[in-house]
Amino acid sequence: MTPLEALCVQRGLRLTEHRRIVLEVLEASDDHPCVREIHRRAANGHRIGIATVYRTLNTLVDAGMVRRQVFADGRSHYERAGRPSHPHLIDVATGTIVEIDDASLESLLEQEARRLGYHLVDYSLKLFARPR
Numbered sequence: 001m002t003p004l005e006a007l008c009v010q011r012g013l014r015l016t017e018h019r020r021i022v023l024e025v026l027e028a029s030d031d032h033p034c035v036r037e038i039h040r041r042a043a044n045g046h047r048i049g050i051a052t053v054y055r056t057l058n059t060l061v062d063a064g065m066v067r068r069q070v071f072a073d074g075r076s077h078y079e080r081a082g083r084p085s086h087p088h089l090i091d092v093a094t095g096t097i098v099e100i101d102d103a104s105l106e107s108l109l110e111q112e113a114r115r116l117g118y119h120l121v122d123y124s125l126k127l128f129a130r131p132r
Contacts, residue, residue, distance in 0.1 A: 022060065034073075
């Protein structure tokens with residue numbers, strides 16, 4: 001059982017075949033697929049409709065198992081929950097999404113939250129840029 005599947009059971013959700021398929025797609029993803037891309041990957045060898053993918057993703061987001069982010073293209077993109085928060089750089093020319101893994105940036109955000117009298121619990125940071 002994958003970590004997300006175990007989390008599904010832990011959250012009291014039935015592990016339906018469609019949830020298992022969508023979770024497997026997200027487990028195997030190293031990018032931030034949109035619904036249509038998740039459907040394309042899930043439909044490879046399985047019978048699953050796009051409406052089912054939408055409903056399944058909404059259920060998994062509501063359960064805190066999947067993160068939804070909206071990037072420059074205006075579409076929702078998804079990634080596994082449970083991963084540490086991280087900034088994203090979005091290439092406005094191509095729509096390419098690049099994850100930024102920089103501990104010093106997170107440290108700066110934590111310091112700023114503390115300076116303002118808060119404890120940082122999560123964040124979402126999107127940088128929109130174009131190539132030089």
